[in-house]
Amino acid sequence: MLNRIIPNITHASRPLTTEVEATNEHGERVPTPIAGEHPLTLYIDKREIVTLMTLGQAPEALALGYLRNQRLVRSLEEIEAVQVDWDTNAVAITTRNALPNLDDKMKKRTVTTGCGQGTVFGDLMDEIDAIRLREDVRLSQATLYALLDSVRRHETIYKSAGAVHGCALASGGGDILMFVEDVGRHNAVDAIAGNMWLENIDGSDKIFYTTGRLTSEMVIKAAQMQIPFLVSRSGLTQMGHDIAMKTGITMIGRAVNKHYLLFTGKQRFVKA
Amino acid sequence: MLNRIIPNITHASRPLTTEVEATNEHGERVPTPIAGEHPLTLYIDKREIVTLMTLGQAPEALALGYLRNQRLVRSLEEIEAVQVDWDTNAVAITTRNALPNLDDKMKKRTVTTGCGQGTVFGDLMDEIDAIRLREDVRLSQATLYALLDSVRRHETIYKSAGAVHGCALASGGGDILMFVEDVGRHNAVDAIAGNMWLENIDGSDKIFYTTGRLTSEMVIKAAQMQIPFLVSRSGLTQMGHDIAMKTGITMIGRAVNKHYLLFTGKQRFVKA
Numbered sequence: 001m002l003n004r005i006i007p008n009i010t011h012a013s014r015p016l017t018t019e020v021e022a023t024n025e026h027g028e029r030v031p032t033p034i035a036g037e038h039p040l041t042l043y044i045d046k047r048e049i050v051t052l053m054t055l056g057q058a059p060e061a062l063a064l065g066y067l068r069n070q071r072l073v074r075s076l077e078e079i080e081a082v083q084v085d086w087d088t089n090a091v092a093i094t095t096r097n098a099l100p101n102l103d104d105k106m107k108k109r110t111v112t113t114g115c116g117q118g119t120v121f122g123d124l125m126d127e128i129d130a131i132r133l134r135e136d137v138r139l140s141q142a143t144l145y146a147l148l149d150s151v152r153r154h155e156t157i158y159k160s161a162g163a164v165h166g167c168a169l170a171s172g173g174g175d176i177l178m179f180v181e182d183v184g185r186h187n188a189v190d191a192i193a194g195n196m197w198l199e200n201i202d203g204s205d206k207i208f209y210t211t212g213r214l215t216s217e218m219v220i221k222a223a224q225m226q227i228p229f230l231v232s233r234s235g236l237t238q239m240g241h242d243i244a245m246k247t248g249i250t251m252i253g254r255a256v257n258k259h260y261l262l263f264t265g266k267q268r269f270v271k272a
Numbered sequence: 273m274l275n276r277i278i279p280n281i282t283h284a285s286r287p288l289t290t291e292v293e294a295t296n297e298h299g300e301r302v303p304t305p306i307a308g309e310h311p312l313t314l315y316i317d318k319r320e321i322v323t324l325m326t327l328g329q330a331p332e333a334l335a336l337g338y339l340r341n342q343r344l345v346r347s348l349e350e351i352e353a354v355q356v357d358w359d360t361n362a363v364a365i366t367t368r369n370a371l372p373n374l375d376d377k378m379k380k381r382t383v384t385t386g387c388g389q390g391t392v393f394g395d396l397m398d399e400i401d402a403i404r405l406r407e408d409v410r411l412s413q414a415t416l417y418a419l420l421d422s423v424r425r426h427e428t429i430y431k432s433a434g435a436v437h438g439c440a441l442a443s444g445g446g447d448i449l450m451f452v453e454d455v456g457r458h459n460a461v462d463a464i465a466g467n468m469w470l471e472n473i474d475g476s477d478k479i480f481y482t483t484g485r486l487t488s489e490m491v492i493k494a495a496q497m498q499i500p501f502l503v504s505r506s507g508l509t510q511m512g513h514d515i516a517m518k519t520g521i522t523m524i525g526r527a528v529n530k531h532y533l534l535f536t537g538k539q540r541f542v543k544a
Contacts, residue, residue: 018510022525022533025413027543032533037488037509053488053511141297162507163485183487183509213435215455216309216325235434237309237455238290239325253294254434261294261304271299 004200005077012084014038014056017161033161037183044093055164055182058191059084063091065194069221076197128220131247133228134204139250140270143174148255151209154179167192168209185212189221203227214240214253223247228268231255276472277349284356286310286328289433305433309455316365327436327454330463331356335363337466341493348469403519405500406476411522412542415446420527423481426451439464440481457484461493475499486512486525495519500540503527
């Protein structure tokens with residue numbers, strides 16, 4: 001870890017909930033907490049890339065994770081600074097050397113499953129074929145249950161305001177290392193990816209938990225982070241399943257309390 | 273309605289669910305229906321616009337509604353044909369006259385709340401200021417309850433496979449006129465918008481129901497369709513609330529069975 005080059009970043013979290021007044025079915029006024037939602041426009045070396053709508057819990061990690069998962073930046077060392085300014089709803093990313101081929105990479109963008117961030121879809125599918133996840137790691141049912149229990153205690157915004165998705169990165173033993181909520185579930189994933197870069201965490205023996213559905217993009221992102229275990233409270237789609245089969249990821253859906261459905265990568269799961 | 277010019281469209285619905293085998297917490301094999309998810313690339317006059325990931329229930333309406341809600345096309349009369357070909361996962365849209373300013377419109381795209389379809393965000397916000405919704409229409413609590421009951425009977429994919437969002441367009445009396453499910457909630461909204469075009473339905477006295485969260489983009493799209501009533505089973509975000517206030521739309525969240533929270537546009541709601 002000596003001499004790791006870390007970008008100069010702000011720590012500009014937004015207030016996560018606010019309160020509005022509603023009227024319920026009894027005609028009563030009900031103060032109701034709601035989740036924040038803010039536009040955040042990403043600039044790389046002053047070039048506008050995208051505007052994300054975010055809760056604003058971890059905007060710097062979100063920006064870094066977006067660049068990582070979109071394959072716009074290959075290593076954290078390429079980034080000199082990540083500066084969030086909520087007065088202008090902007091995050092300015094400065095690179096050490098201008099990024100090559102940025103125009104090409106920006107050209108073909110895909111909108112994915114109502115939850116896309118304009119992924120470079122064709123390229124991602126090529127990458128999937130090259131992904132090899134570790135086979136010498138195991139997840140036991142007991143560890144899964146312990147993780148589900150921990151997640152329940154972490155969901156603060158969801159409990160108070162709803163309308164957010166949560167993602168957690170957990171150790172192989174089921175301890176939650178980081179937990180991010182966002183109004184967009186792909187934002188939450190990207191923020192985890194950004195934090196993993198900042199904290200120099202290797203995904204290859206970790207568990208990724210999401211409250212969101214296991215769509216194609218969710219599976220792709222987990223696999224790209226080399227994470228062999230993907231757990232969701234929700235269901236899955238056909239393409240999520242197809243890609244899980246291709247990458248061999250251990251994918252578990254409908255995981256709530258002591259229930260779950262193990263879909264793929266069964267060889268890494270230990271029931272006993 | 274005489275002499276309405278309707279585009280030449282295919283009717284290429286995909287099988288909506290498929291079945292995979294999972295293993296549950298008892299070690300039992302469980303055949304599990306899952307929702308379809310397919311890439312569908314939109315071409316306008318052979319120019320590639322975007323790839324949407326969709327369930328494939330109503331791909332032609334989805335393509336039309338996407339163009340409508342993205343403001344790439346202003347009227348159905350501009351469209352000559354909408355041809356879906358699942359062999360190539362493509363929908364070819366042919367216009368009667370080449371669209372002006374398509375390049376400009378494609379330039380600035382925003383990714384919204386983990387569920388964006390690359391909306392032209394700045395332009396949309398300008399439009400919001402110009403929206404005026406009808407004030408001479410009312411929604412009663414009894415009609416709301418009747419609608420919630422009807423929705424429950426319509427959700428076929430959600431009930432069997434989960435992992436989809438549903439949207440309904442209902443008459444002022446609460447009768448469901450159309451119901452679309454999709455793996456992306458914005459796809460479901462867009463398909464409704466496309467169907468409204470095809471069936472020449474005016475939104476100004478209708479109710480829009482969604483299972484999804486009331487984020488900024490959801491409220492914008494309902495208001496753009498001139499619909500004065502927006503109802504969701506889920507919660508809302510701060511920006512969804514801000515935009516609802518601005519447009520004066522009657523917005524109801526957490527609407528399940530005989531519960532609801534009325535947030536904005538209360539003057540159109542009648543409790544008695």
